[in-house]
Amino acid sequence: MLGPITIDNLDEATASWIEREAERCGIDKETVALHLIRKGIECEGEHSPPRLHEDLDSLAGTWTEEQAAEFINAISYLDELDKKLWQ
Numbered sequence: 001m002l003g004p005i006t007i008d009n010l011d012e013a014t015a016s017w018i019e020r021e022a023e024r025c026g027i028d029k030e031t032v033a034l035h036l037i038r039k040g041i042e043c044e045g046e047h048s049p050p051r052l053h054e055d056l057d058s059l060a061g062t063w064t065e066e067q068a069a070e071f072i073n074a075i076s077y078l079d080e081l082d083k084k085l086w087q
Helices: 012-025 029-046 065-074
Strands: none
8 A cells, every 4th residue: 555645735725625524524634635536536437538529520610591590490499488397
């Protein structure tokens, strides 16, 4: 197991949050930090950084005004509200 790790330049707000969380949970600050690191690793694995997609770039700006109007007309029903749902 790796020994202690020091985190330099930790901002005051984060340090205070870790201290409050440690008190709230009845655990030490190191355990709180360890939980945060592990959670971050889990999230990173589940949600890798978003990839930029360029596969539709060739289509951007290619509609004629007529095609754009046809599309807007075709989806116009989505602007209608069902008042029964909002009662």
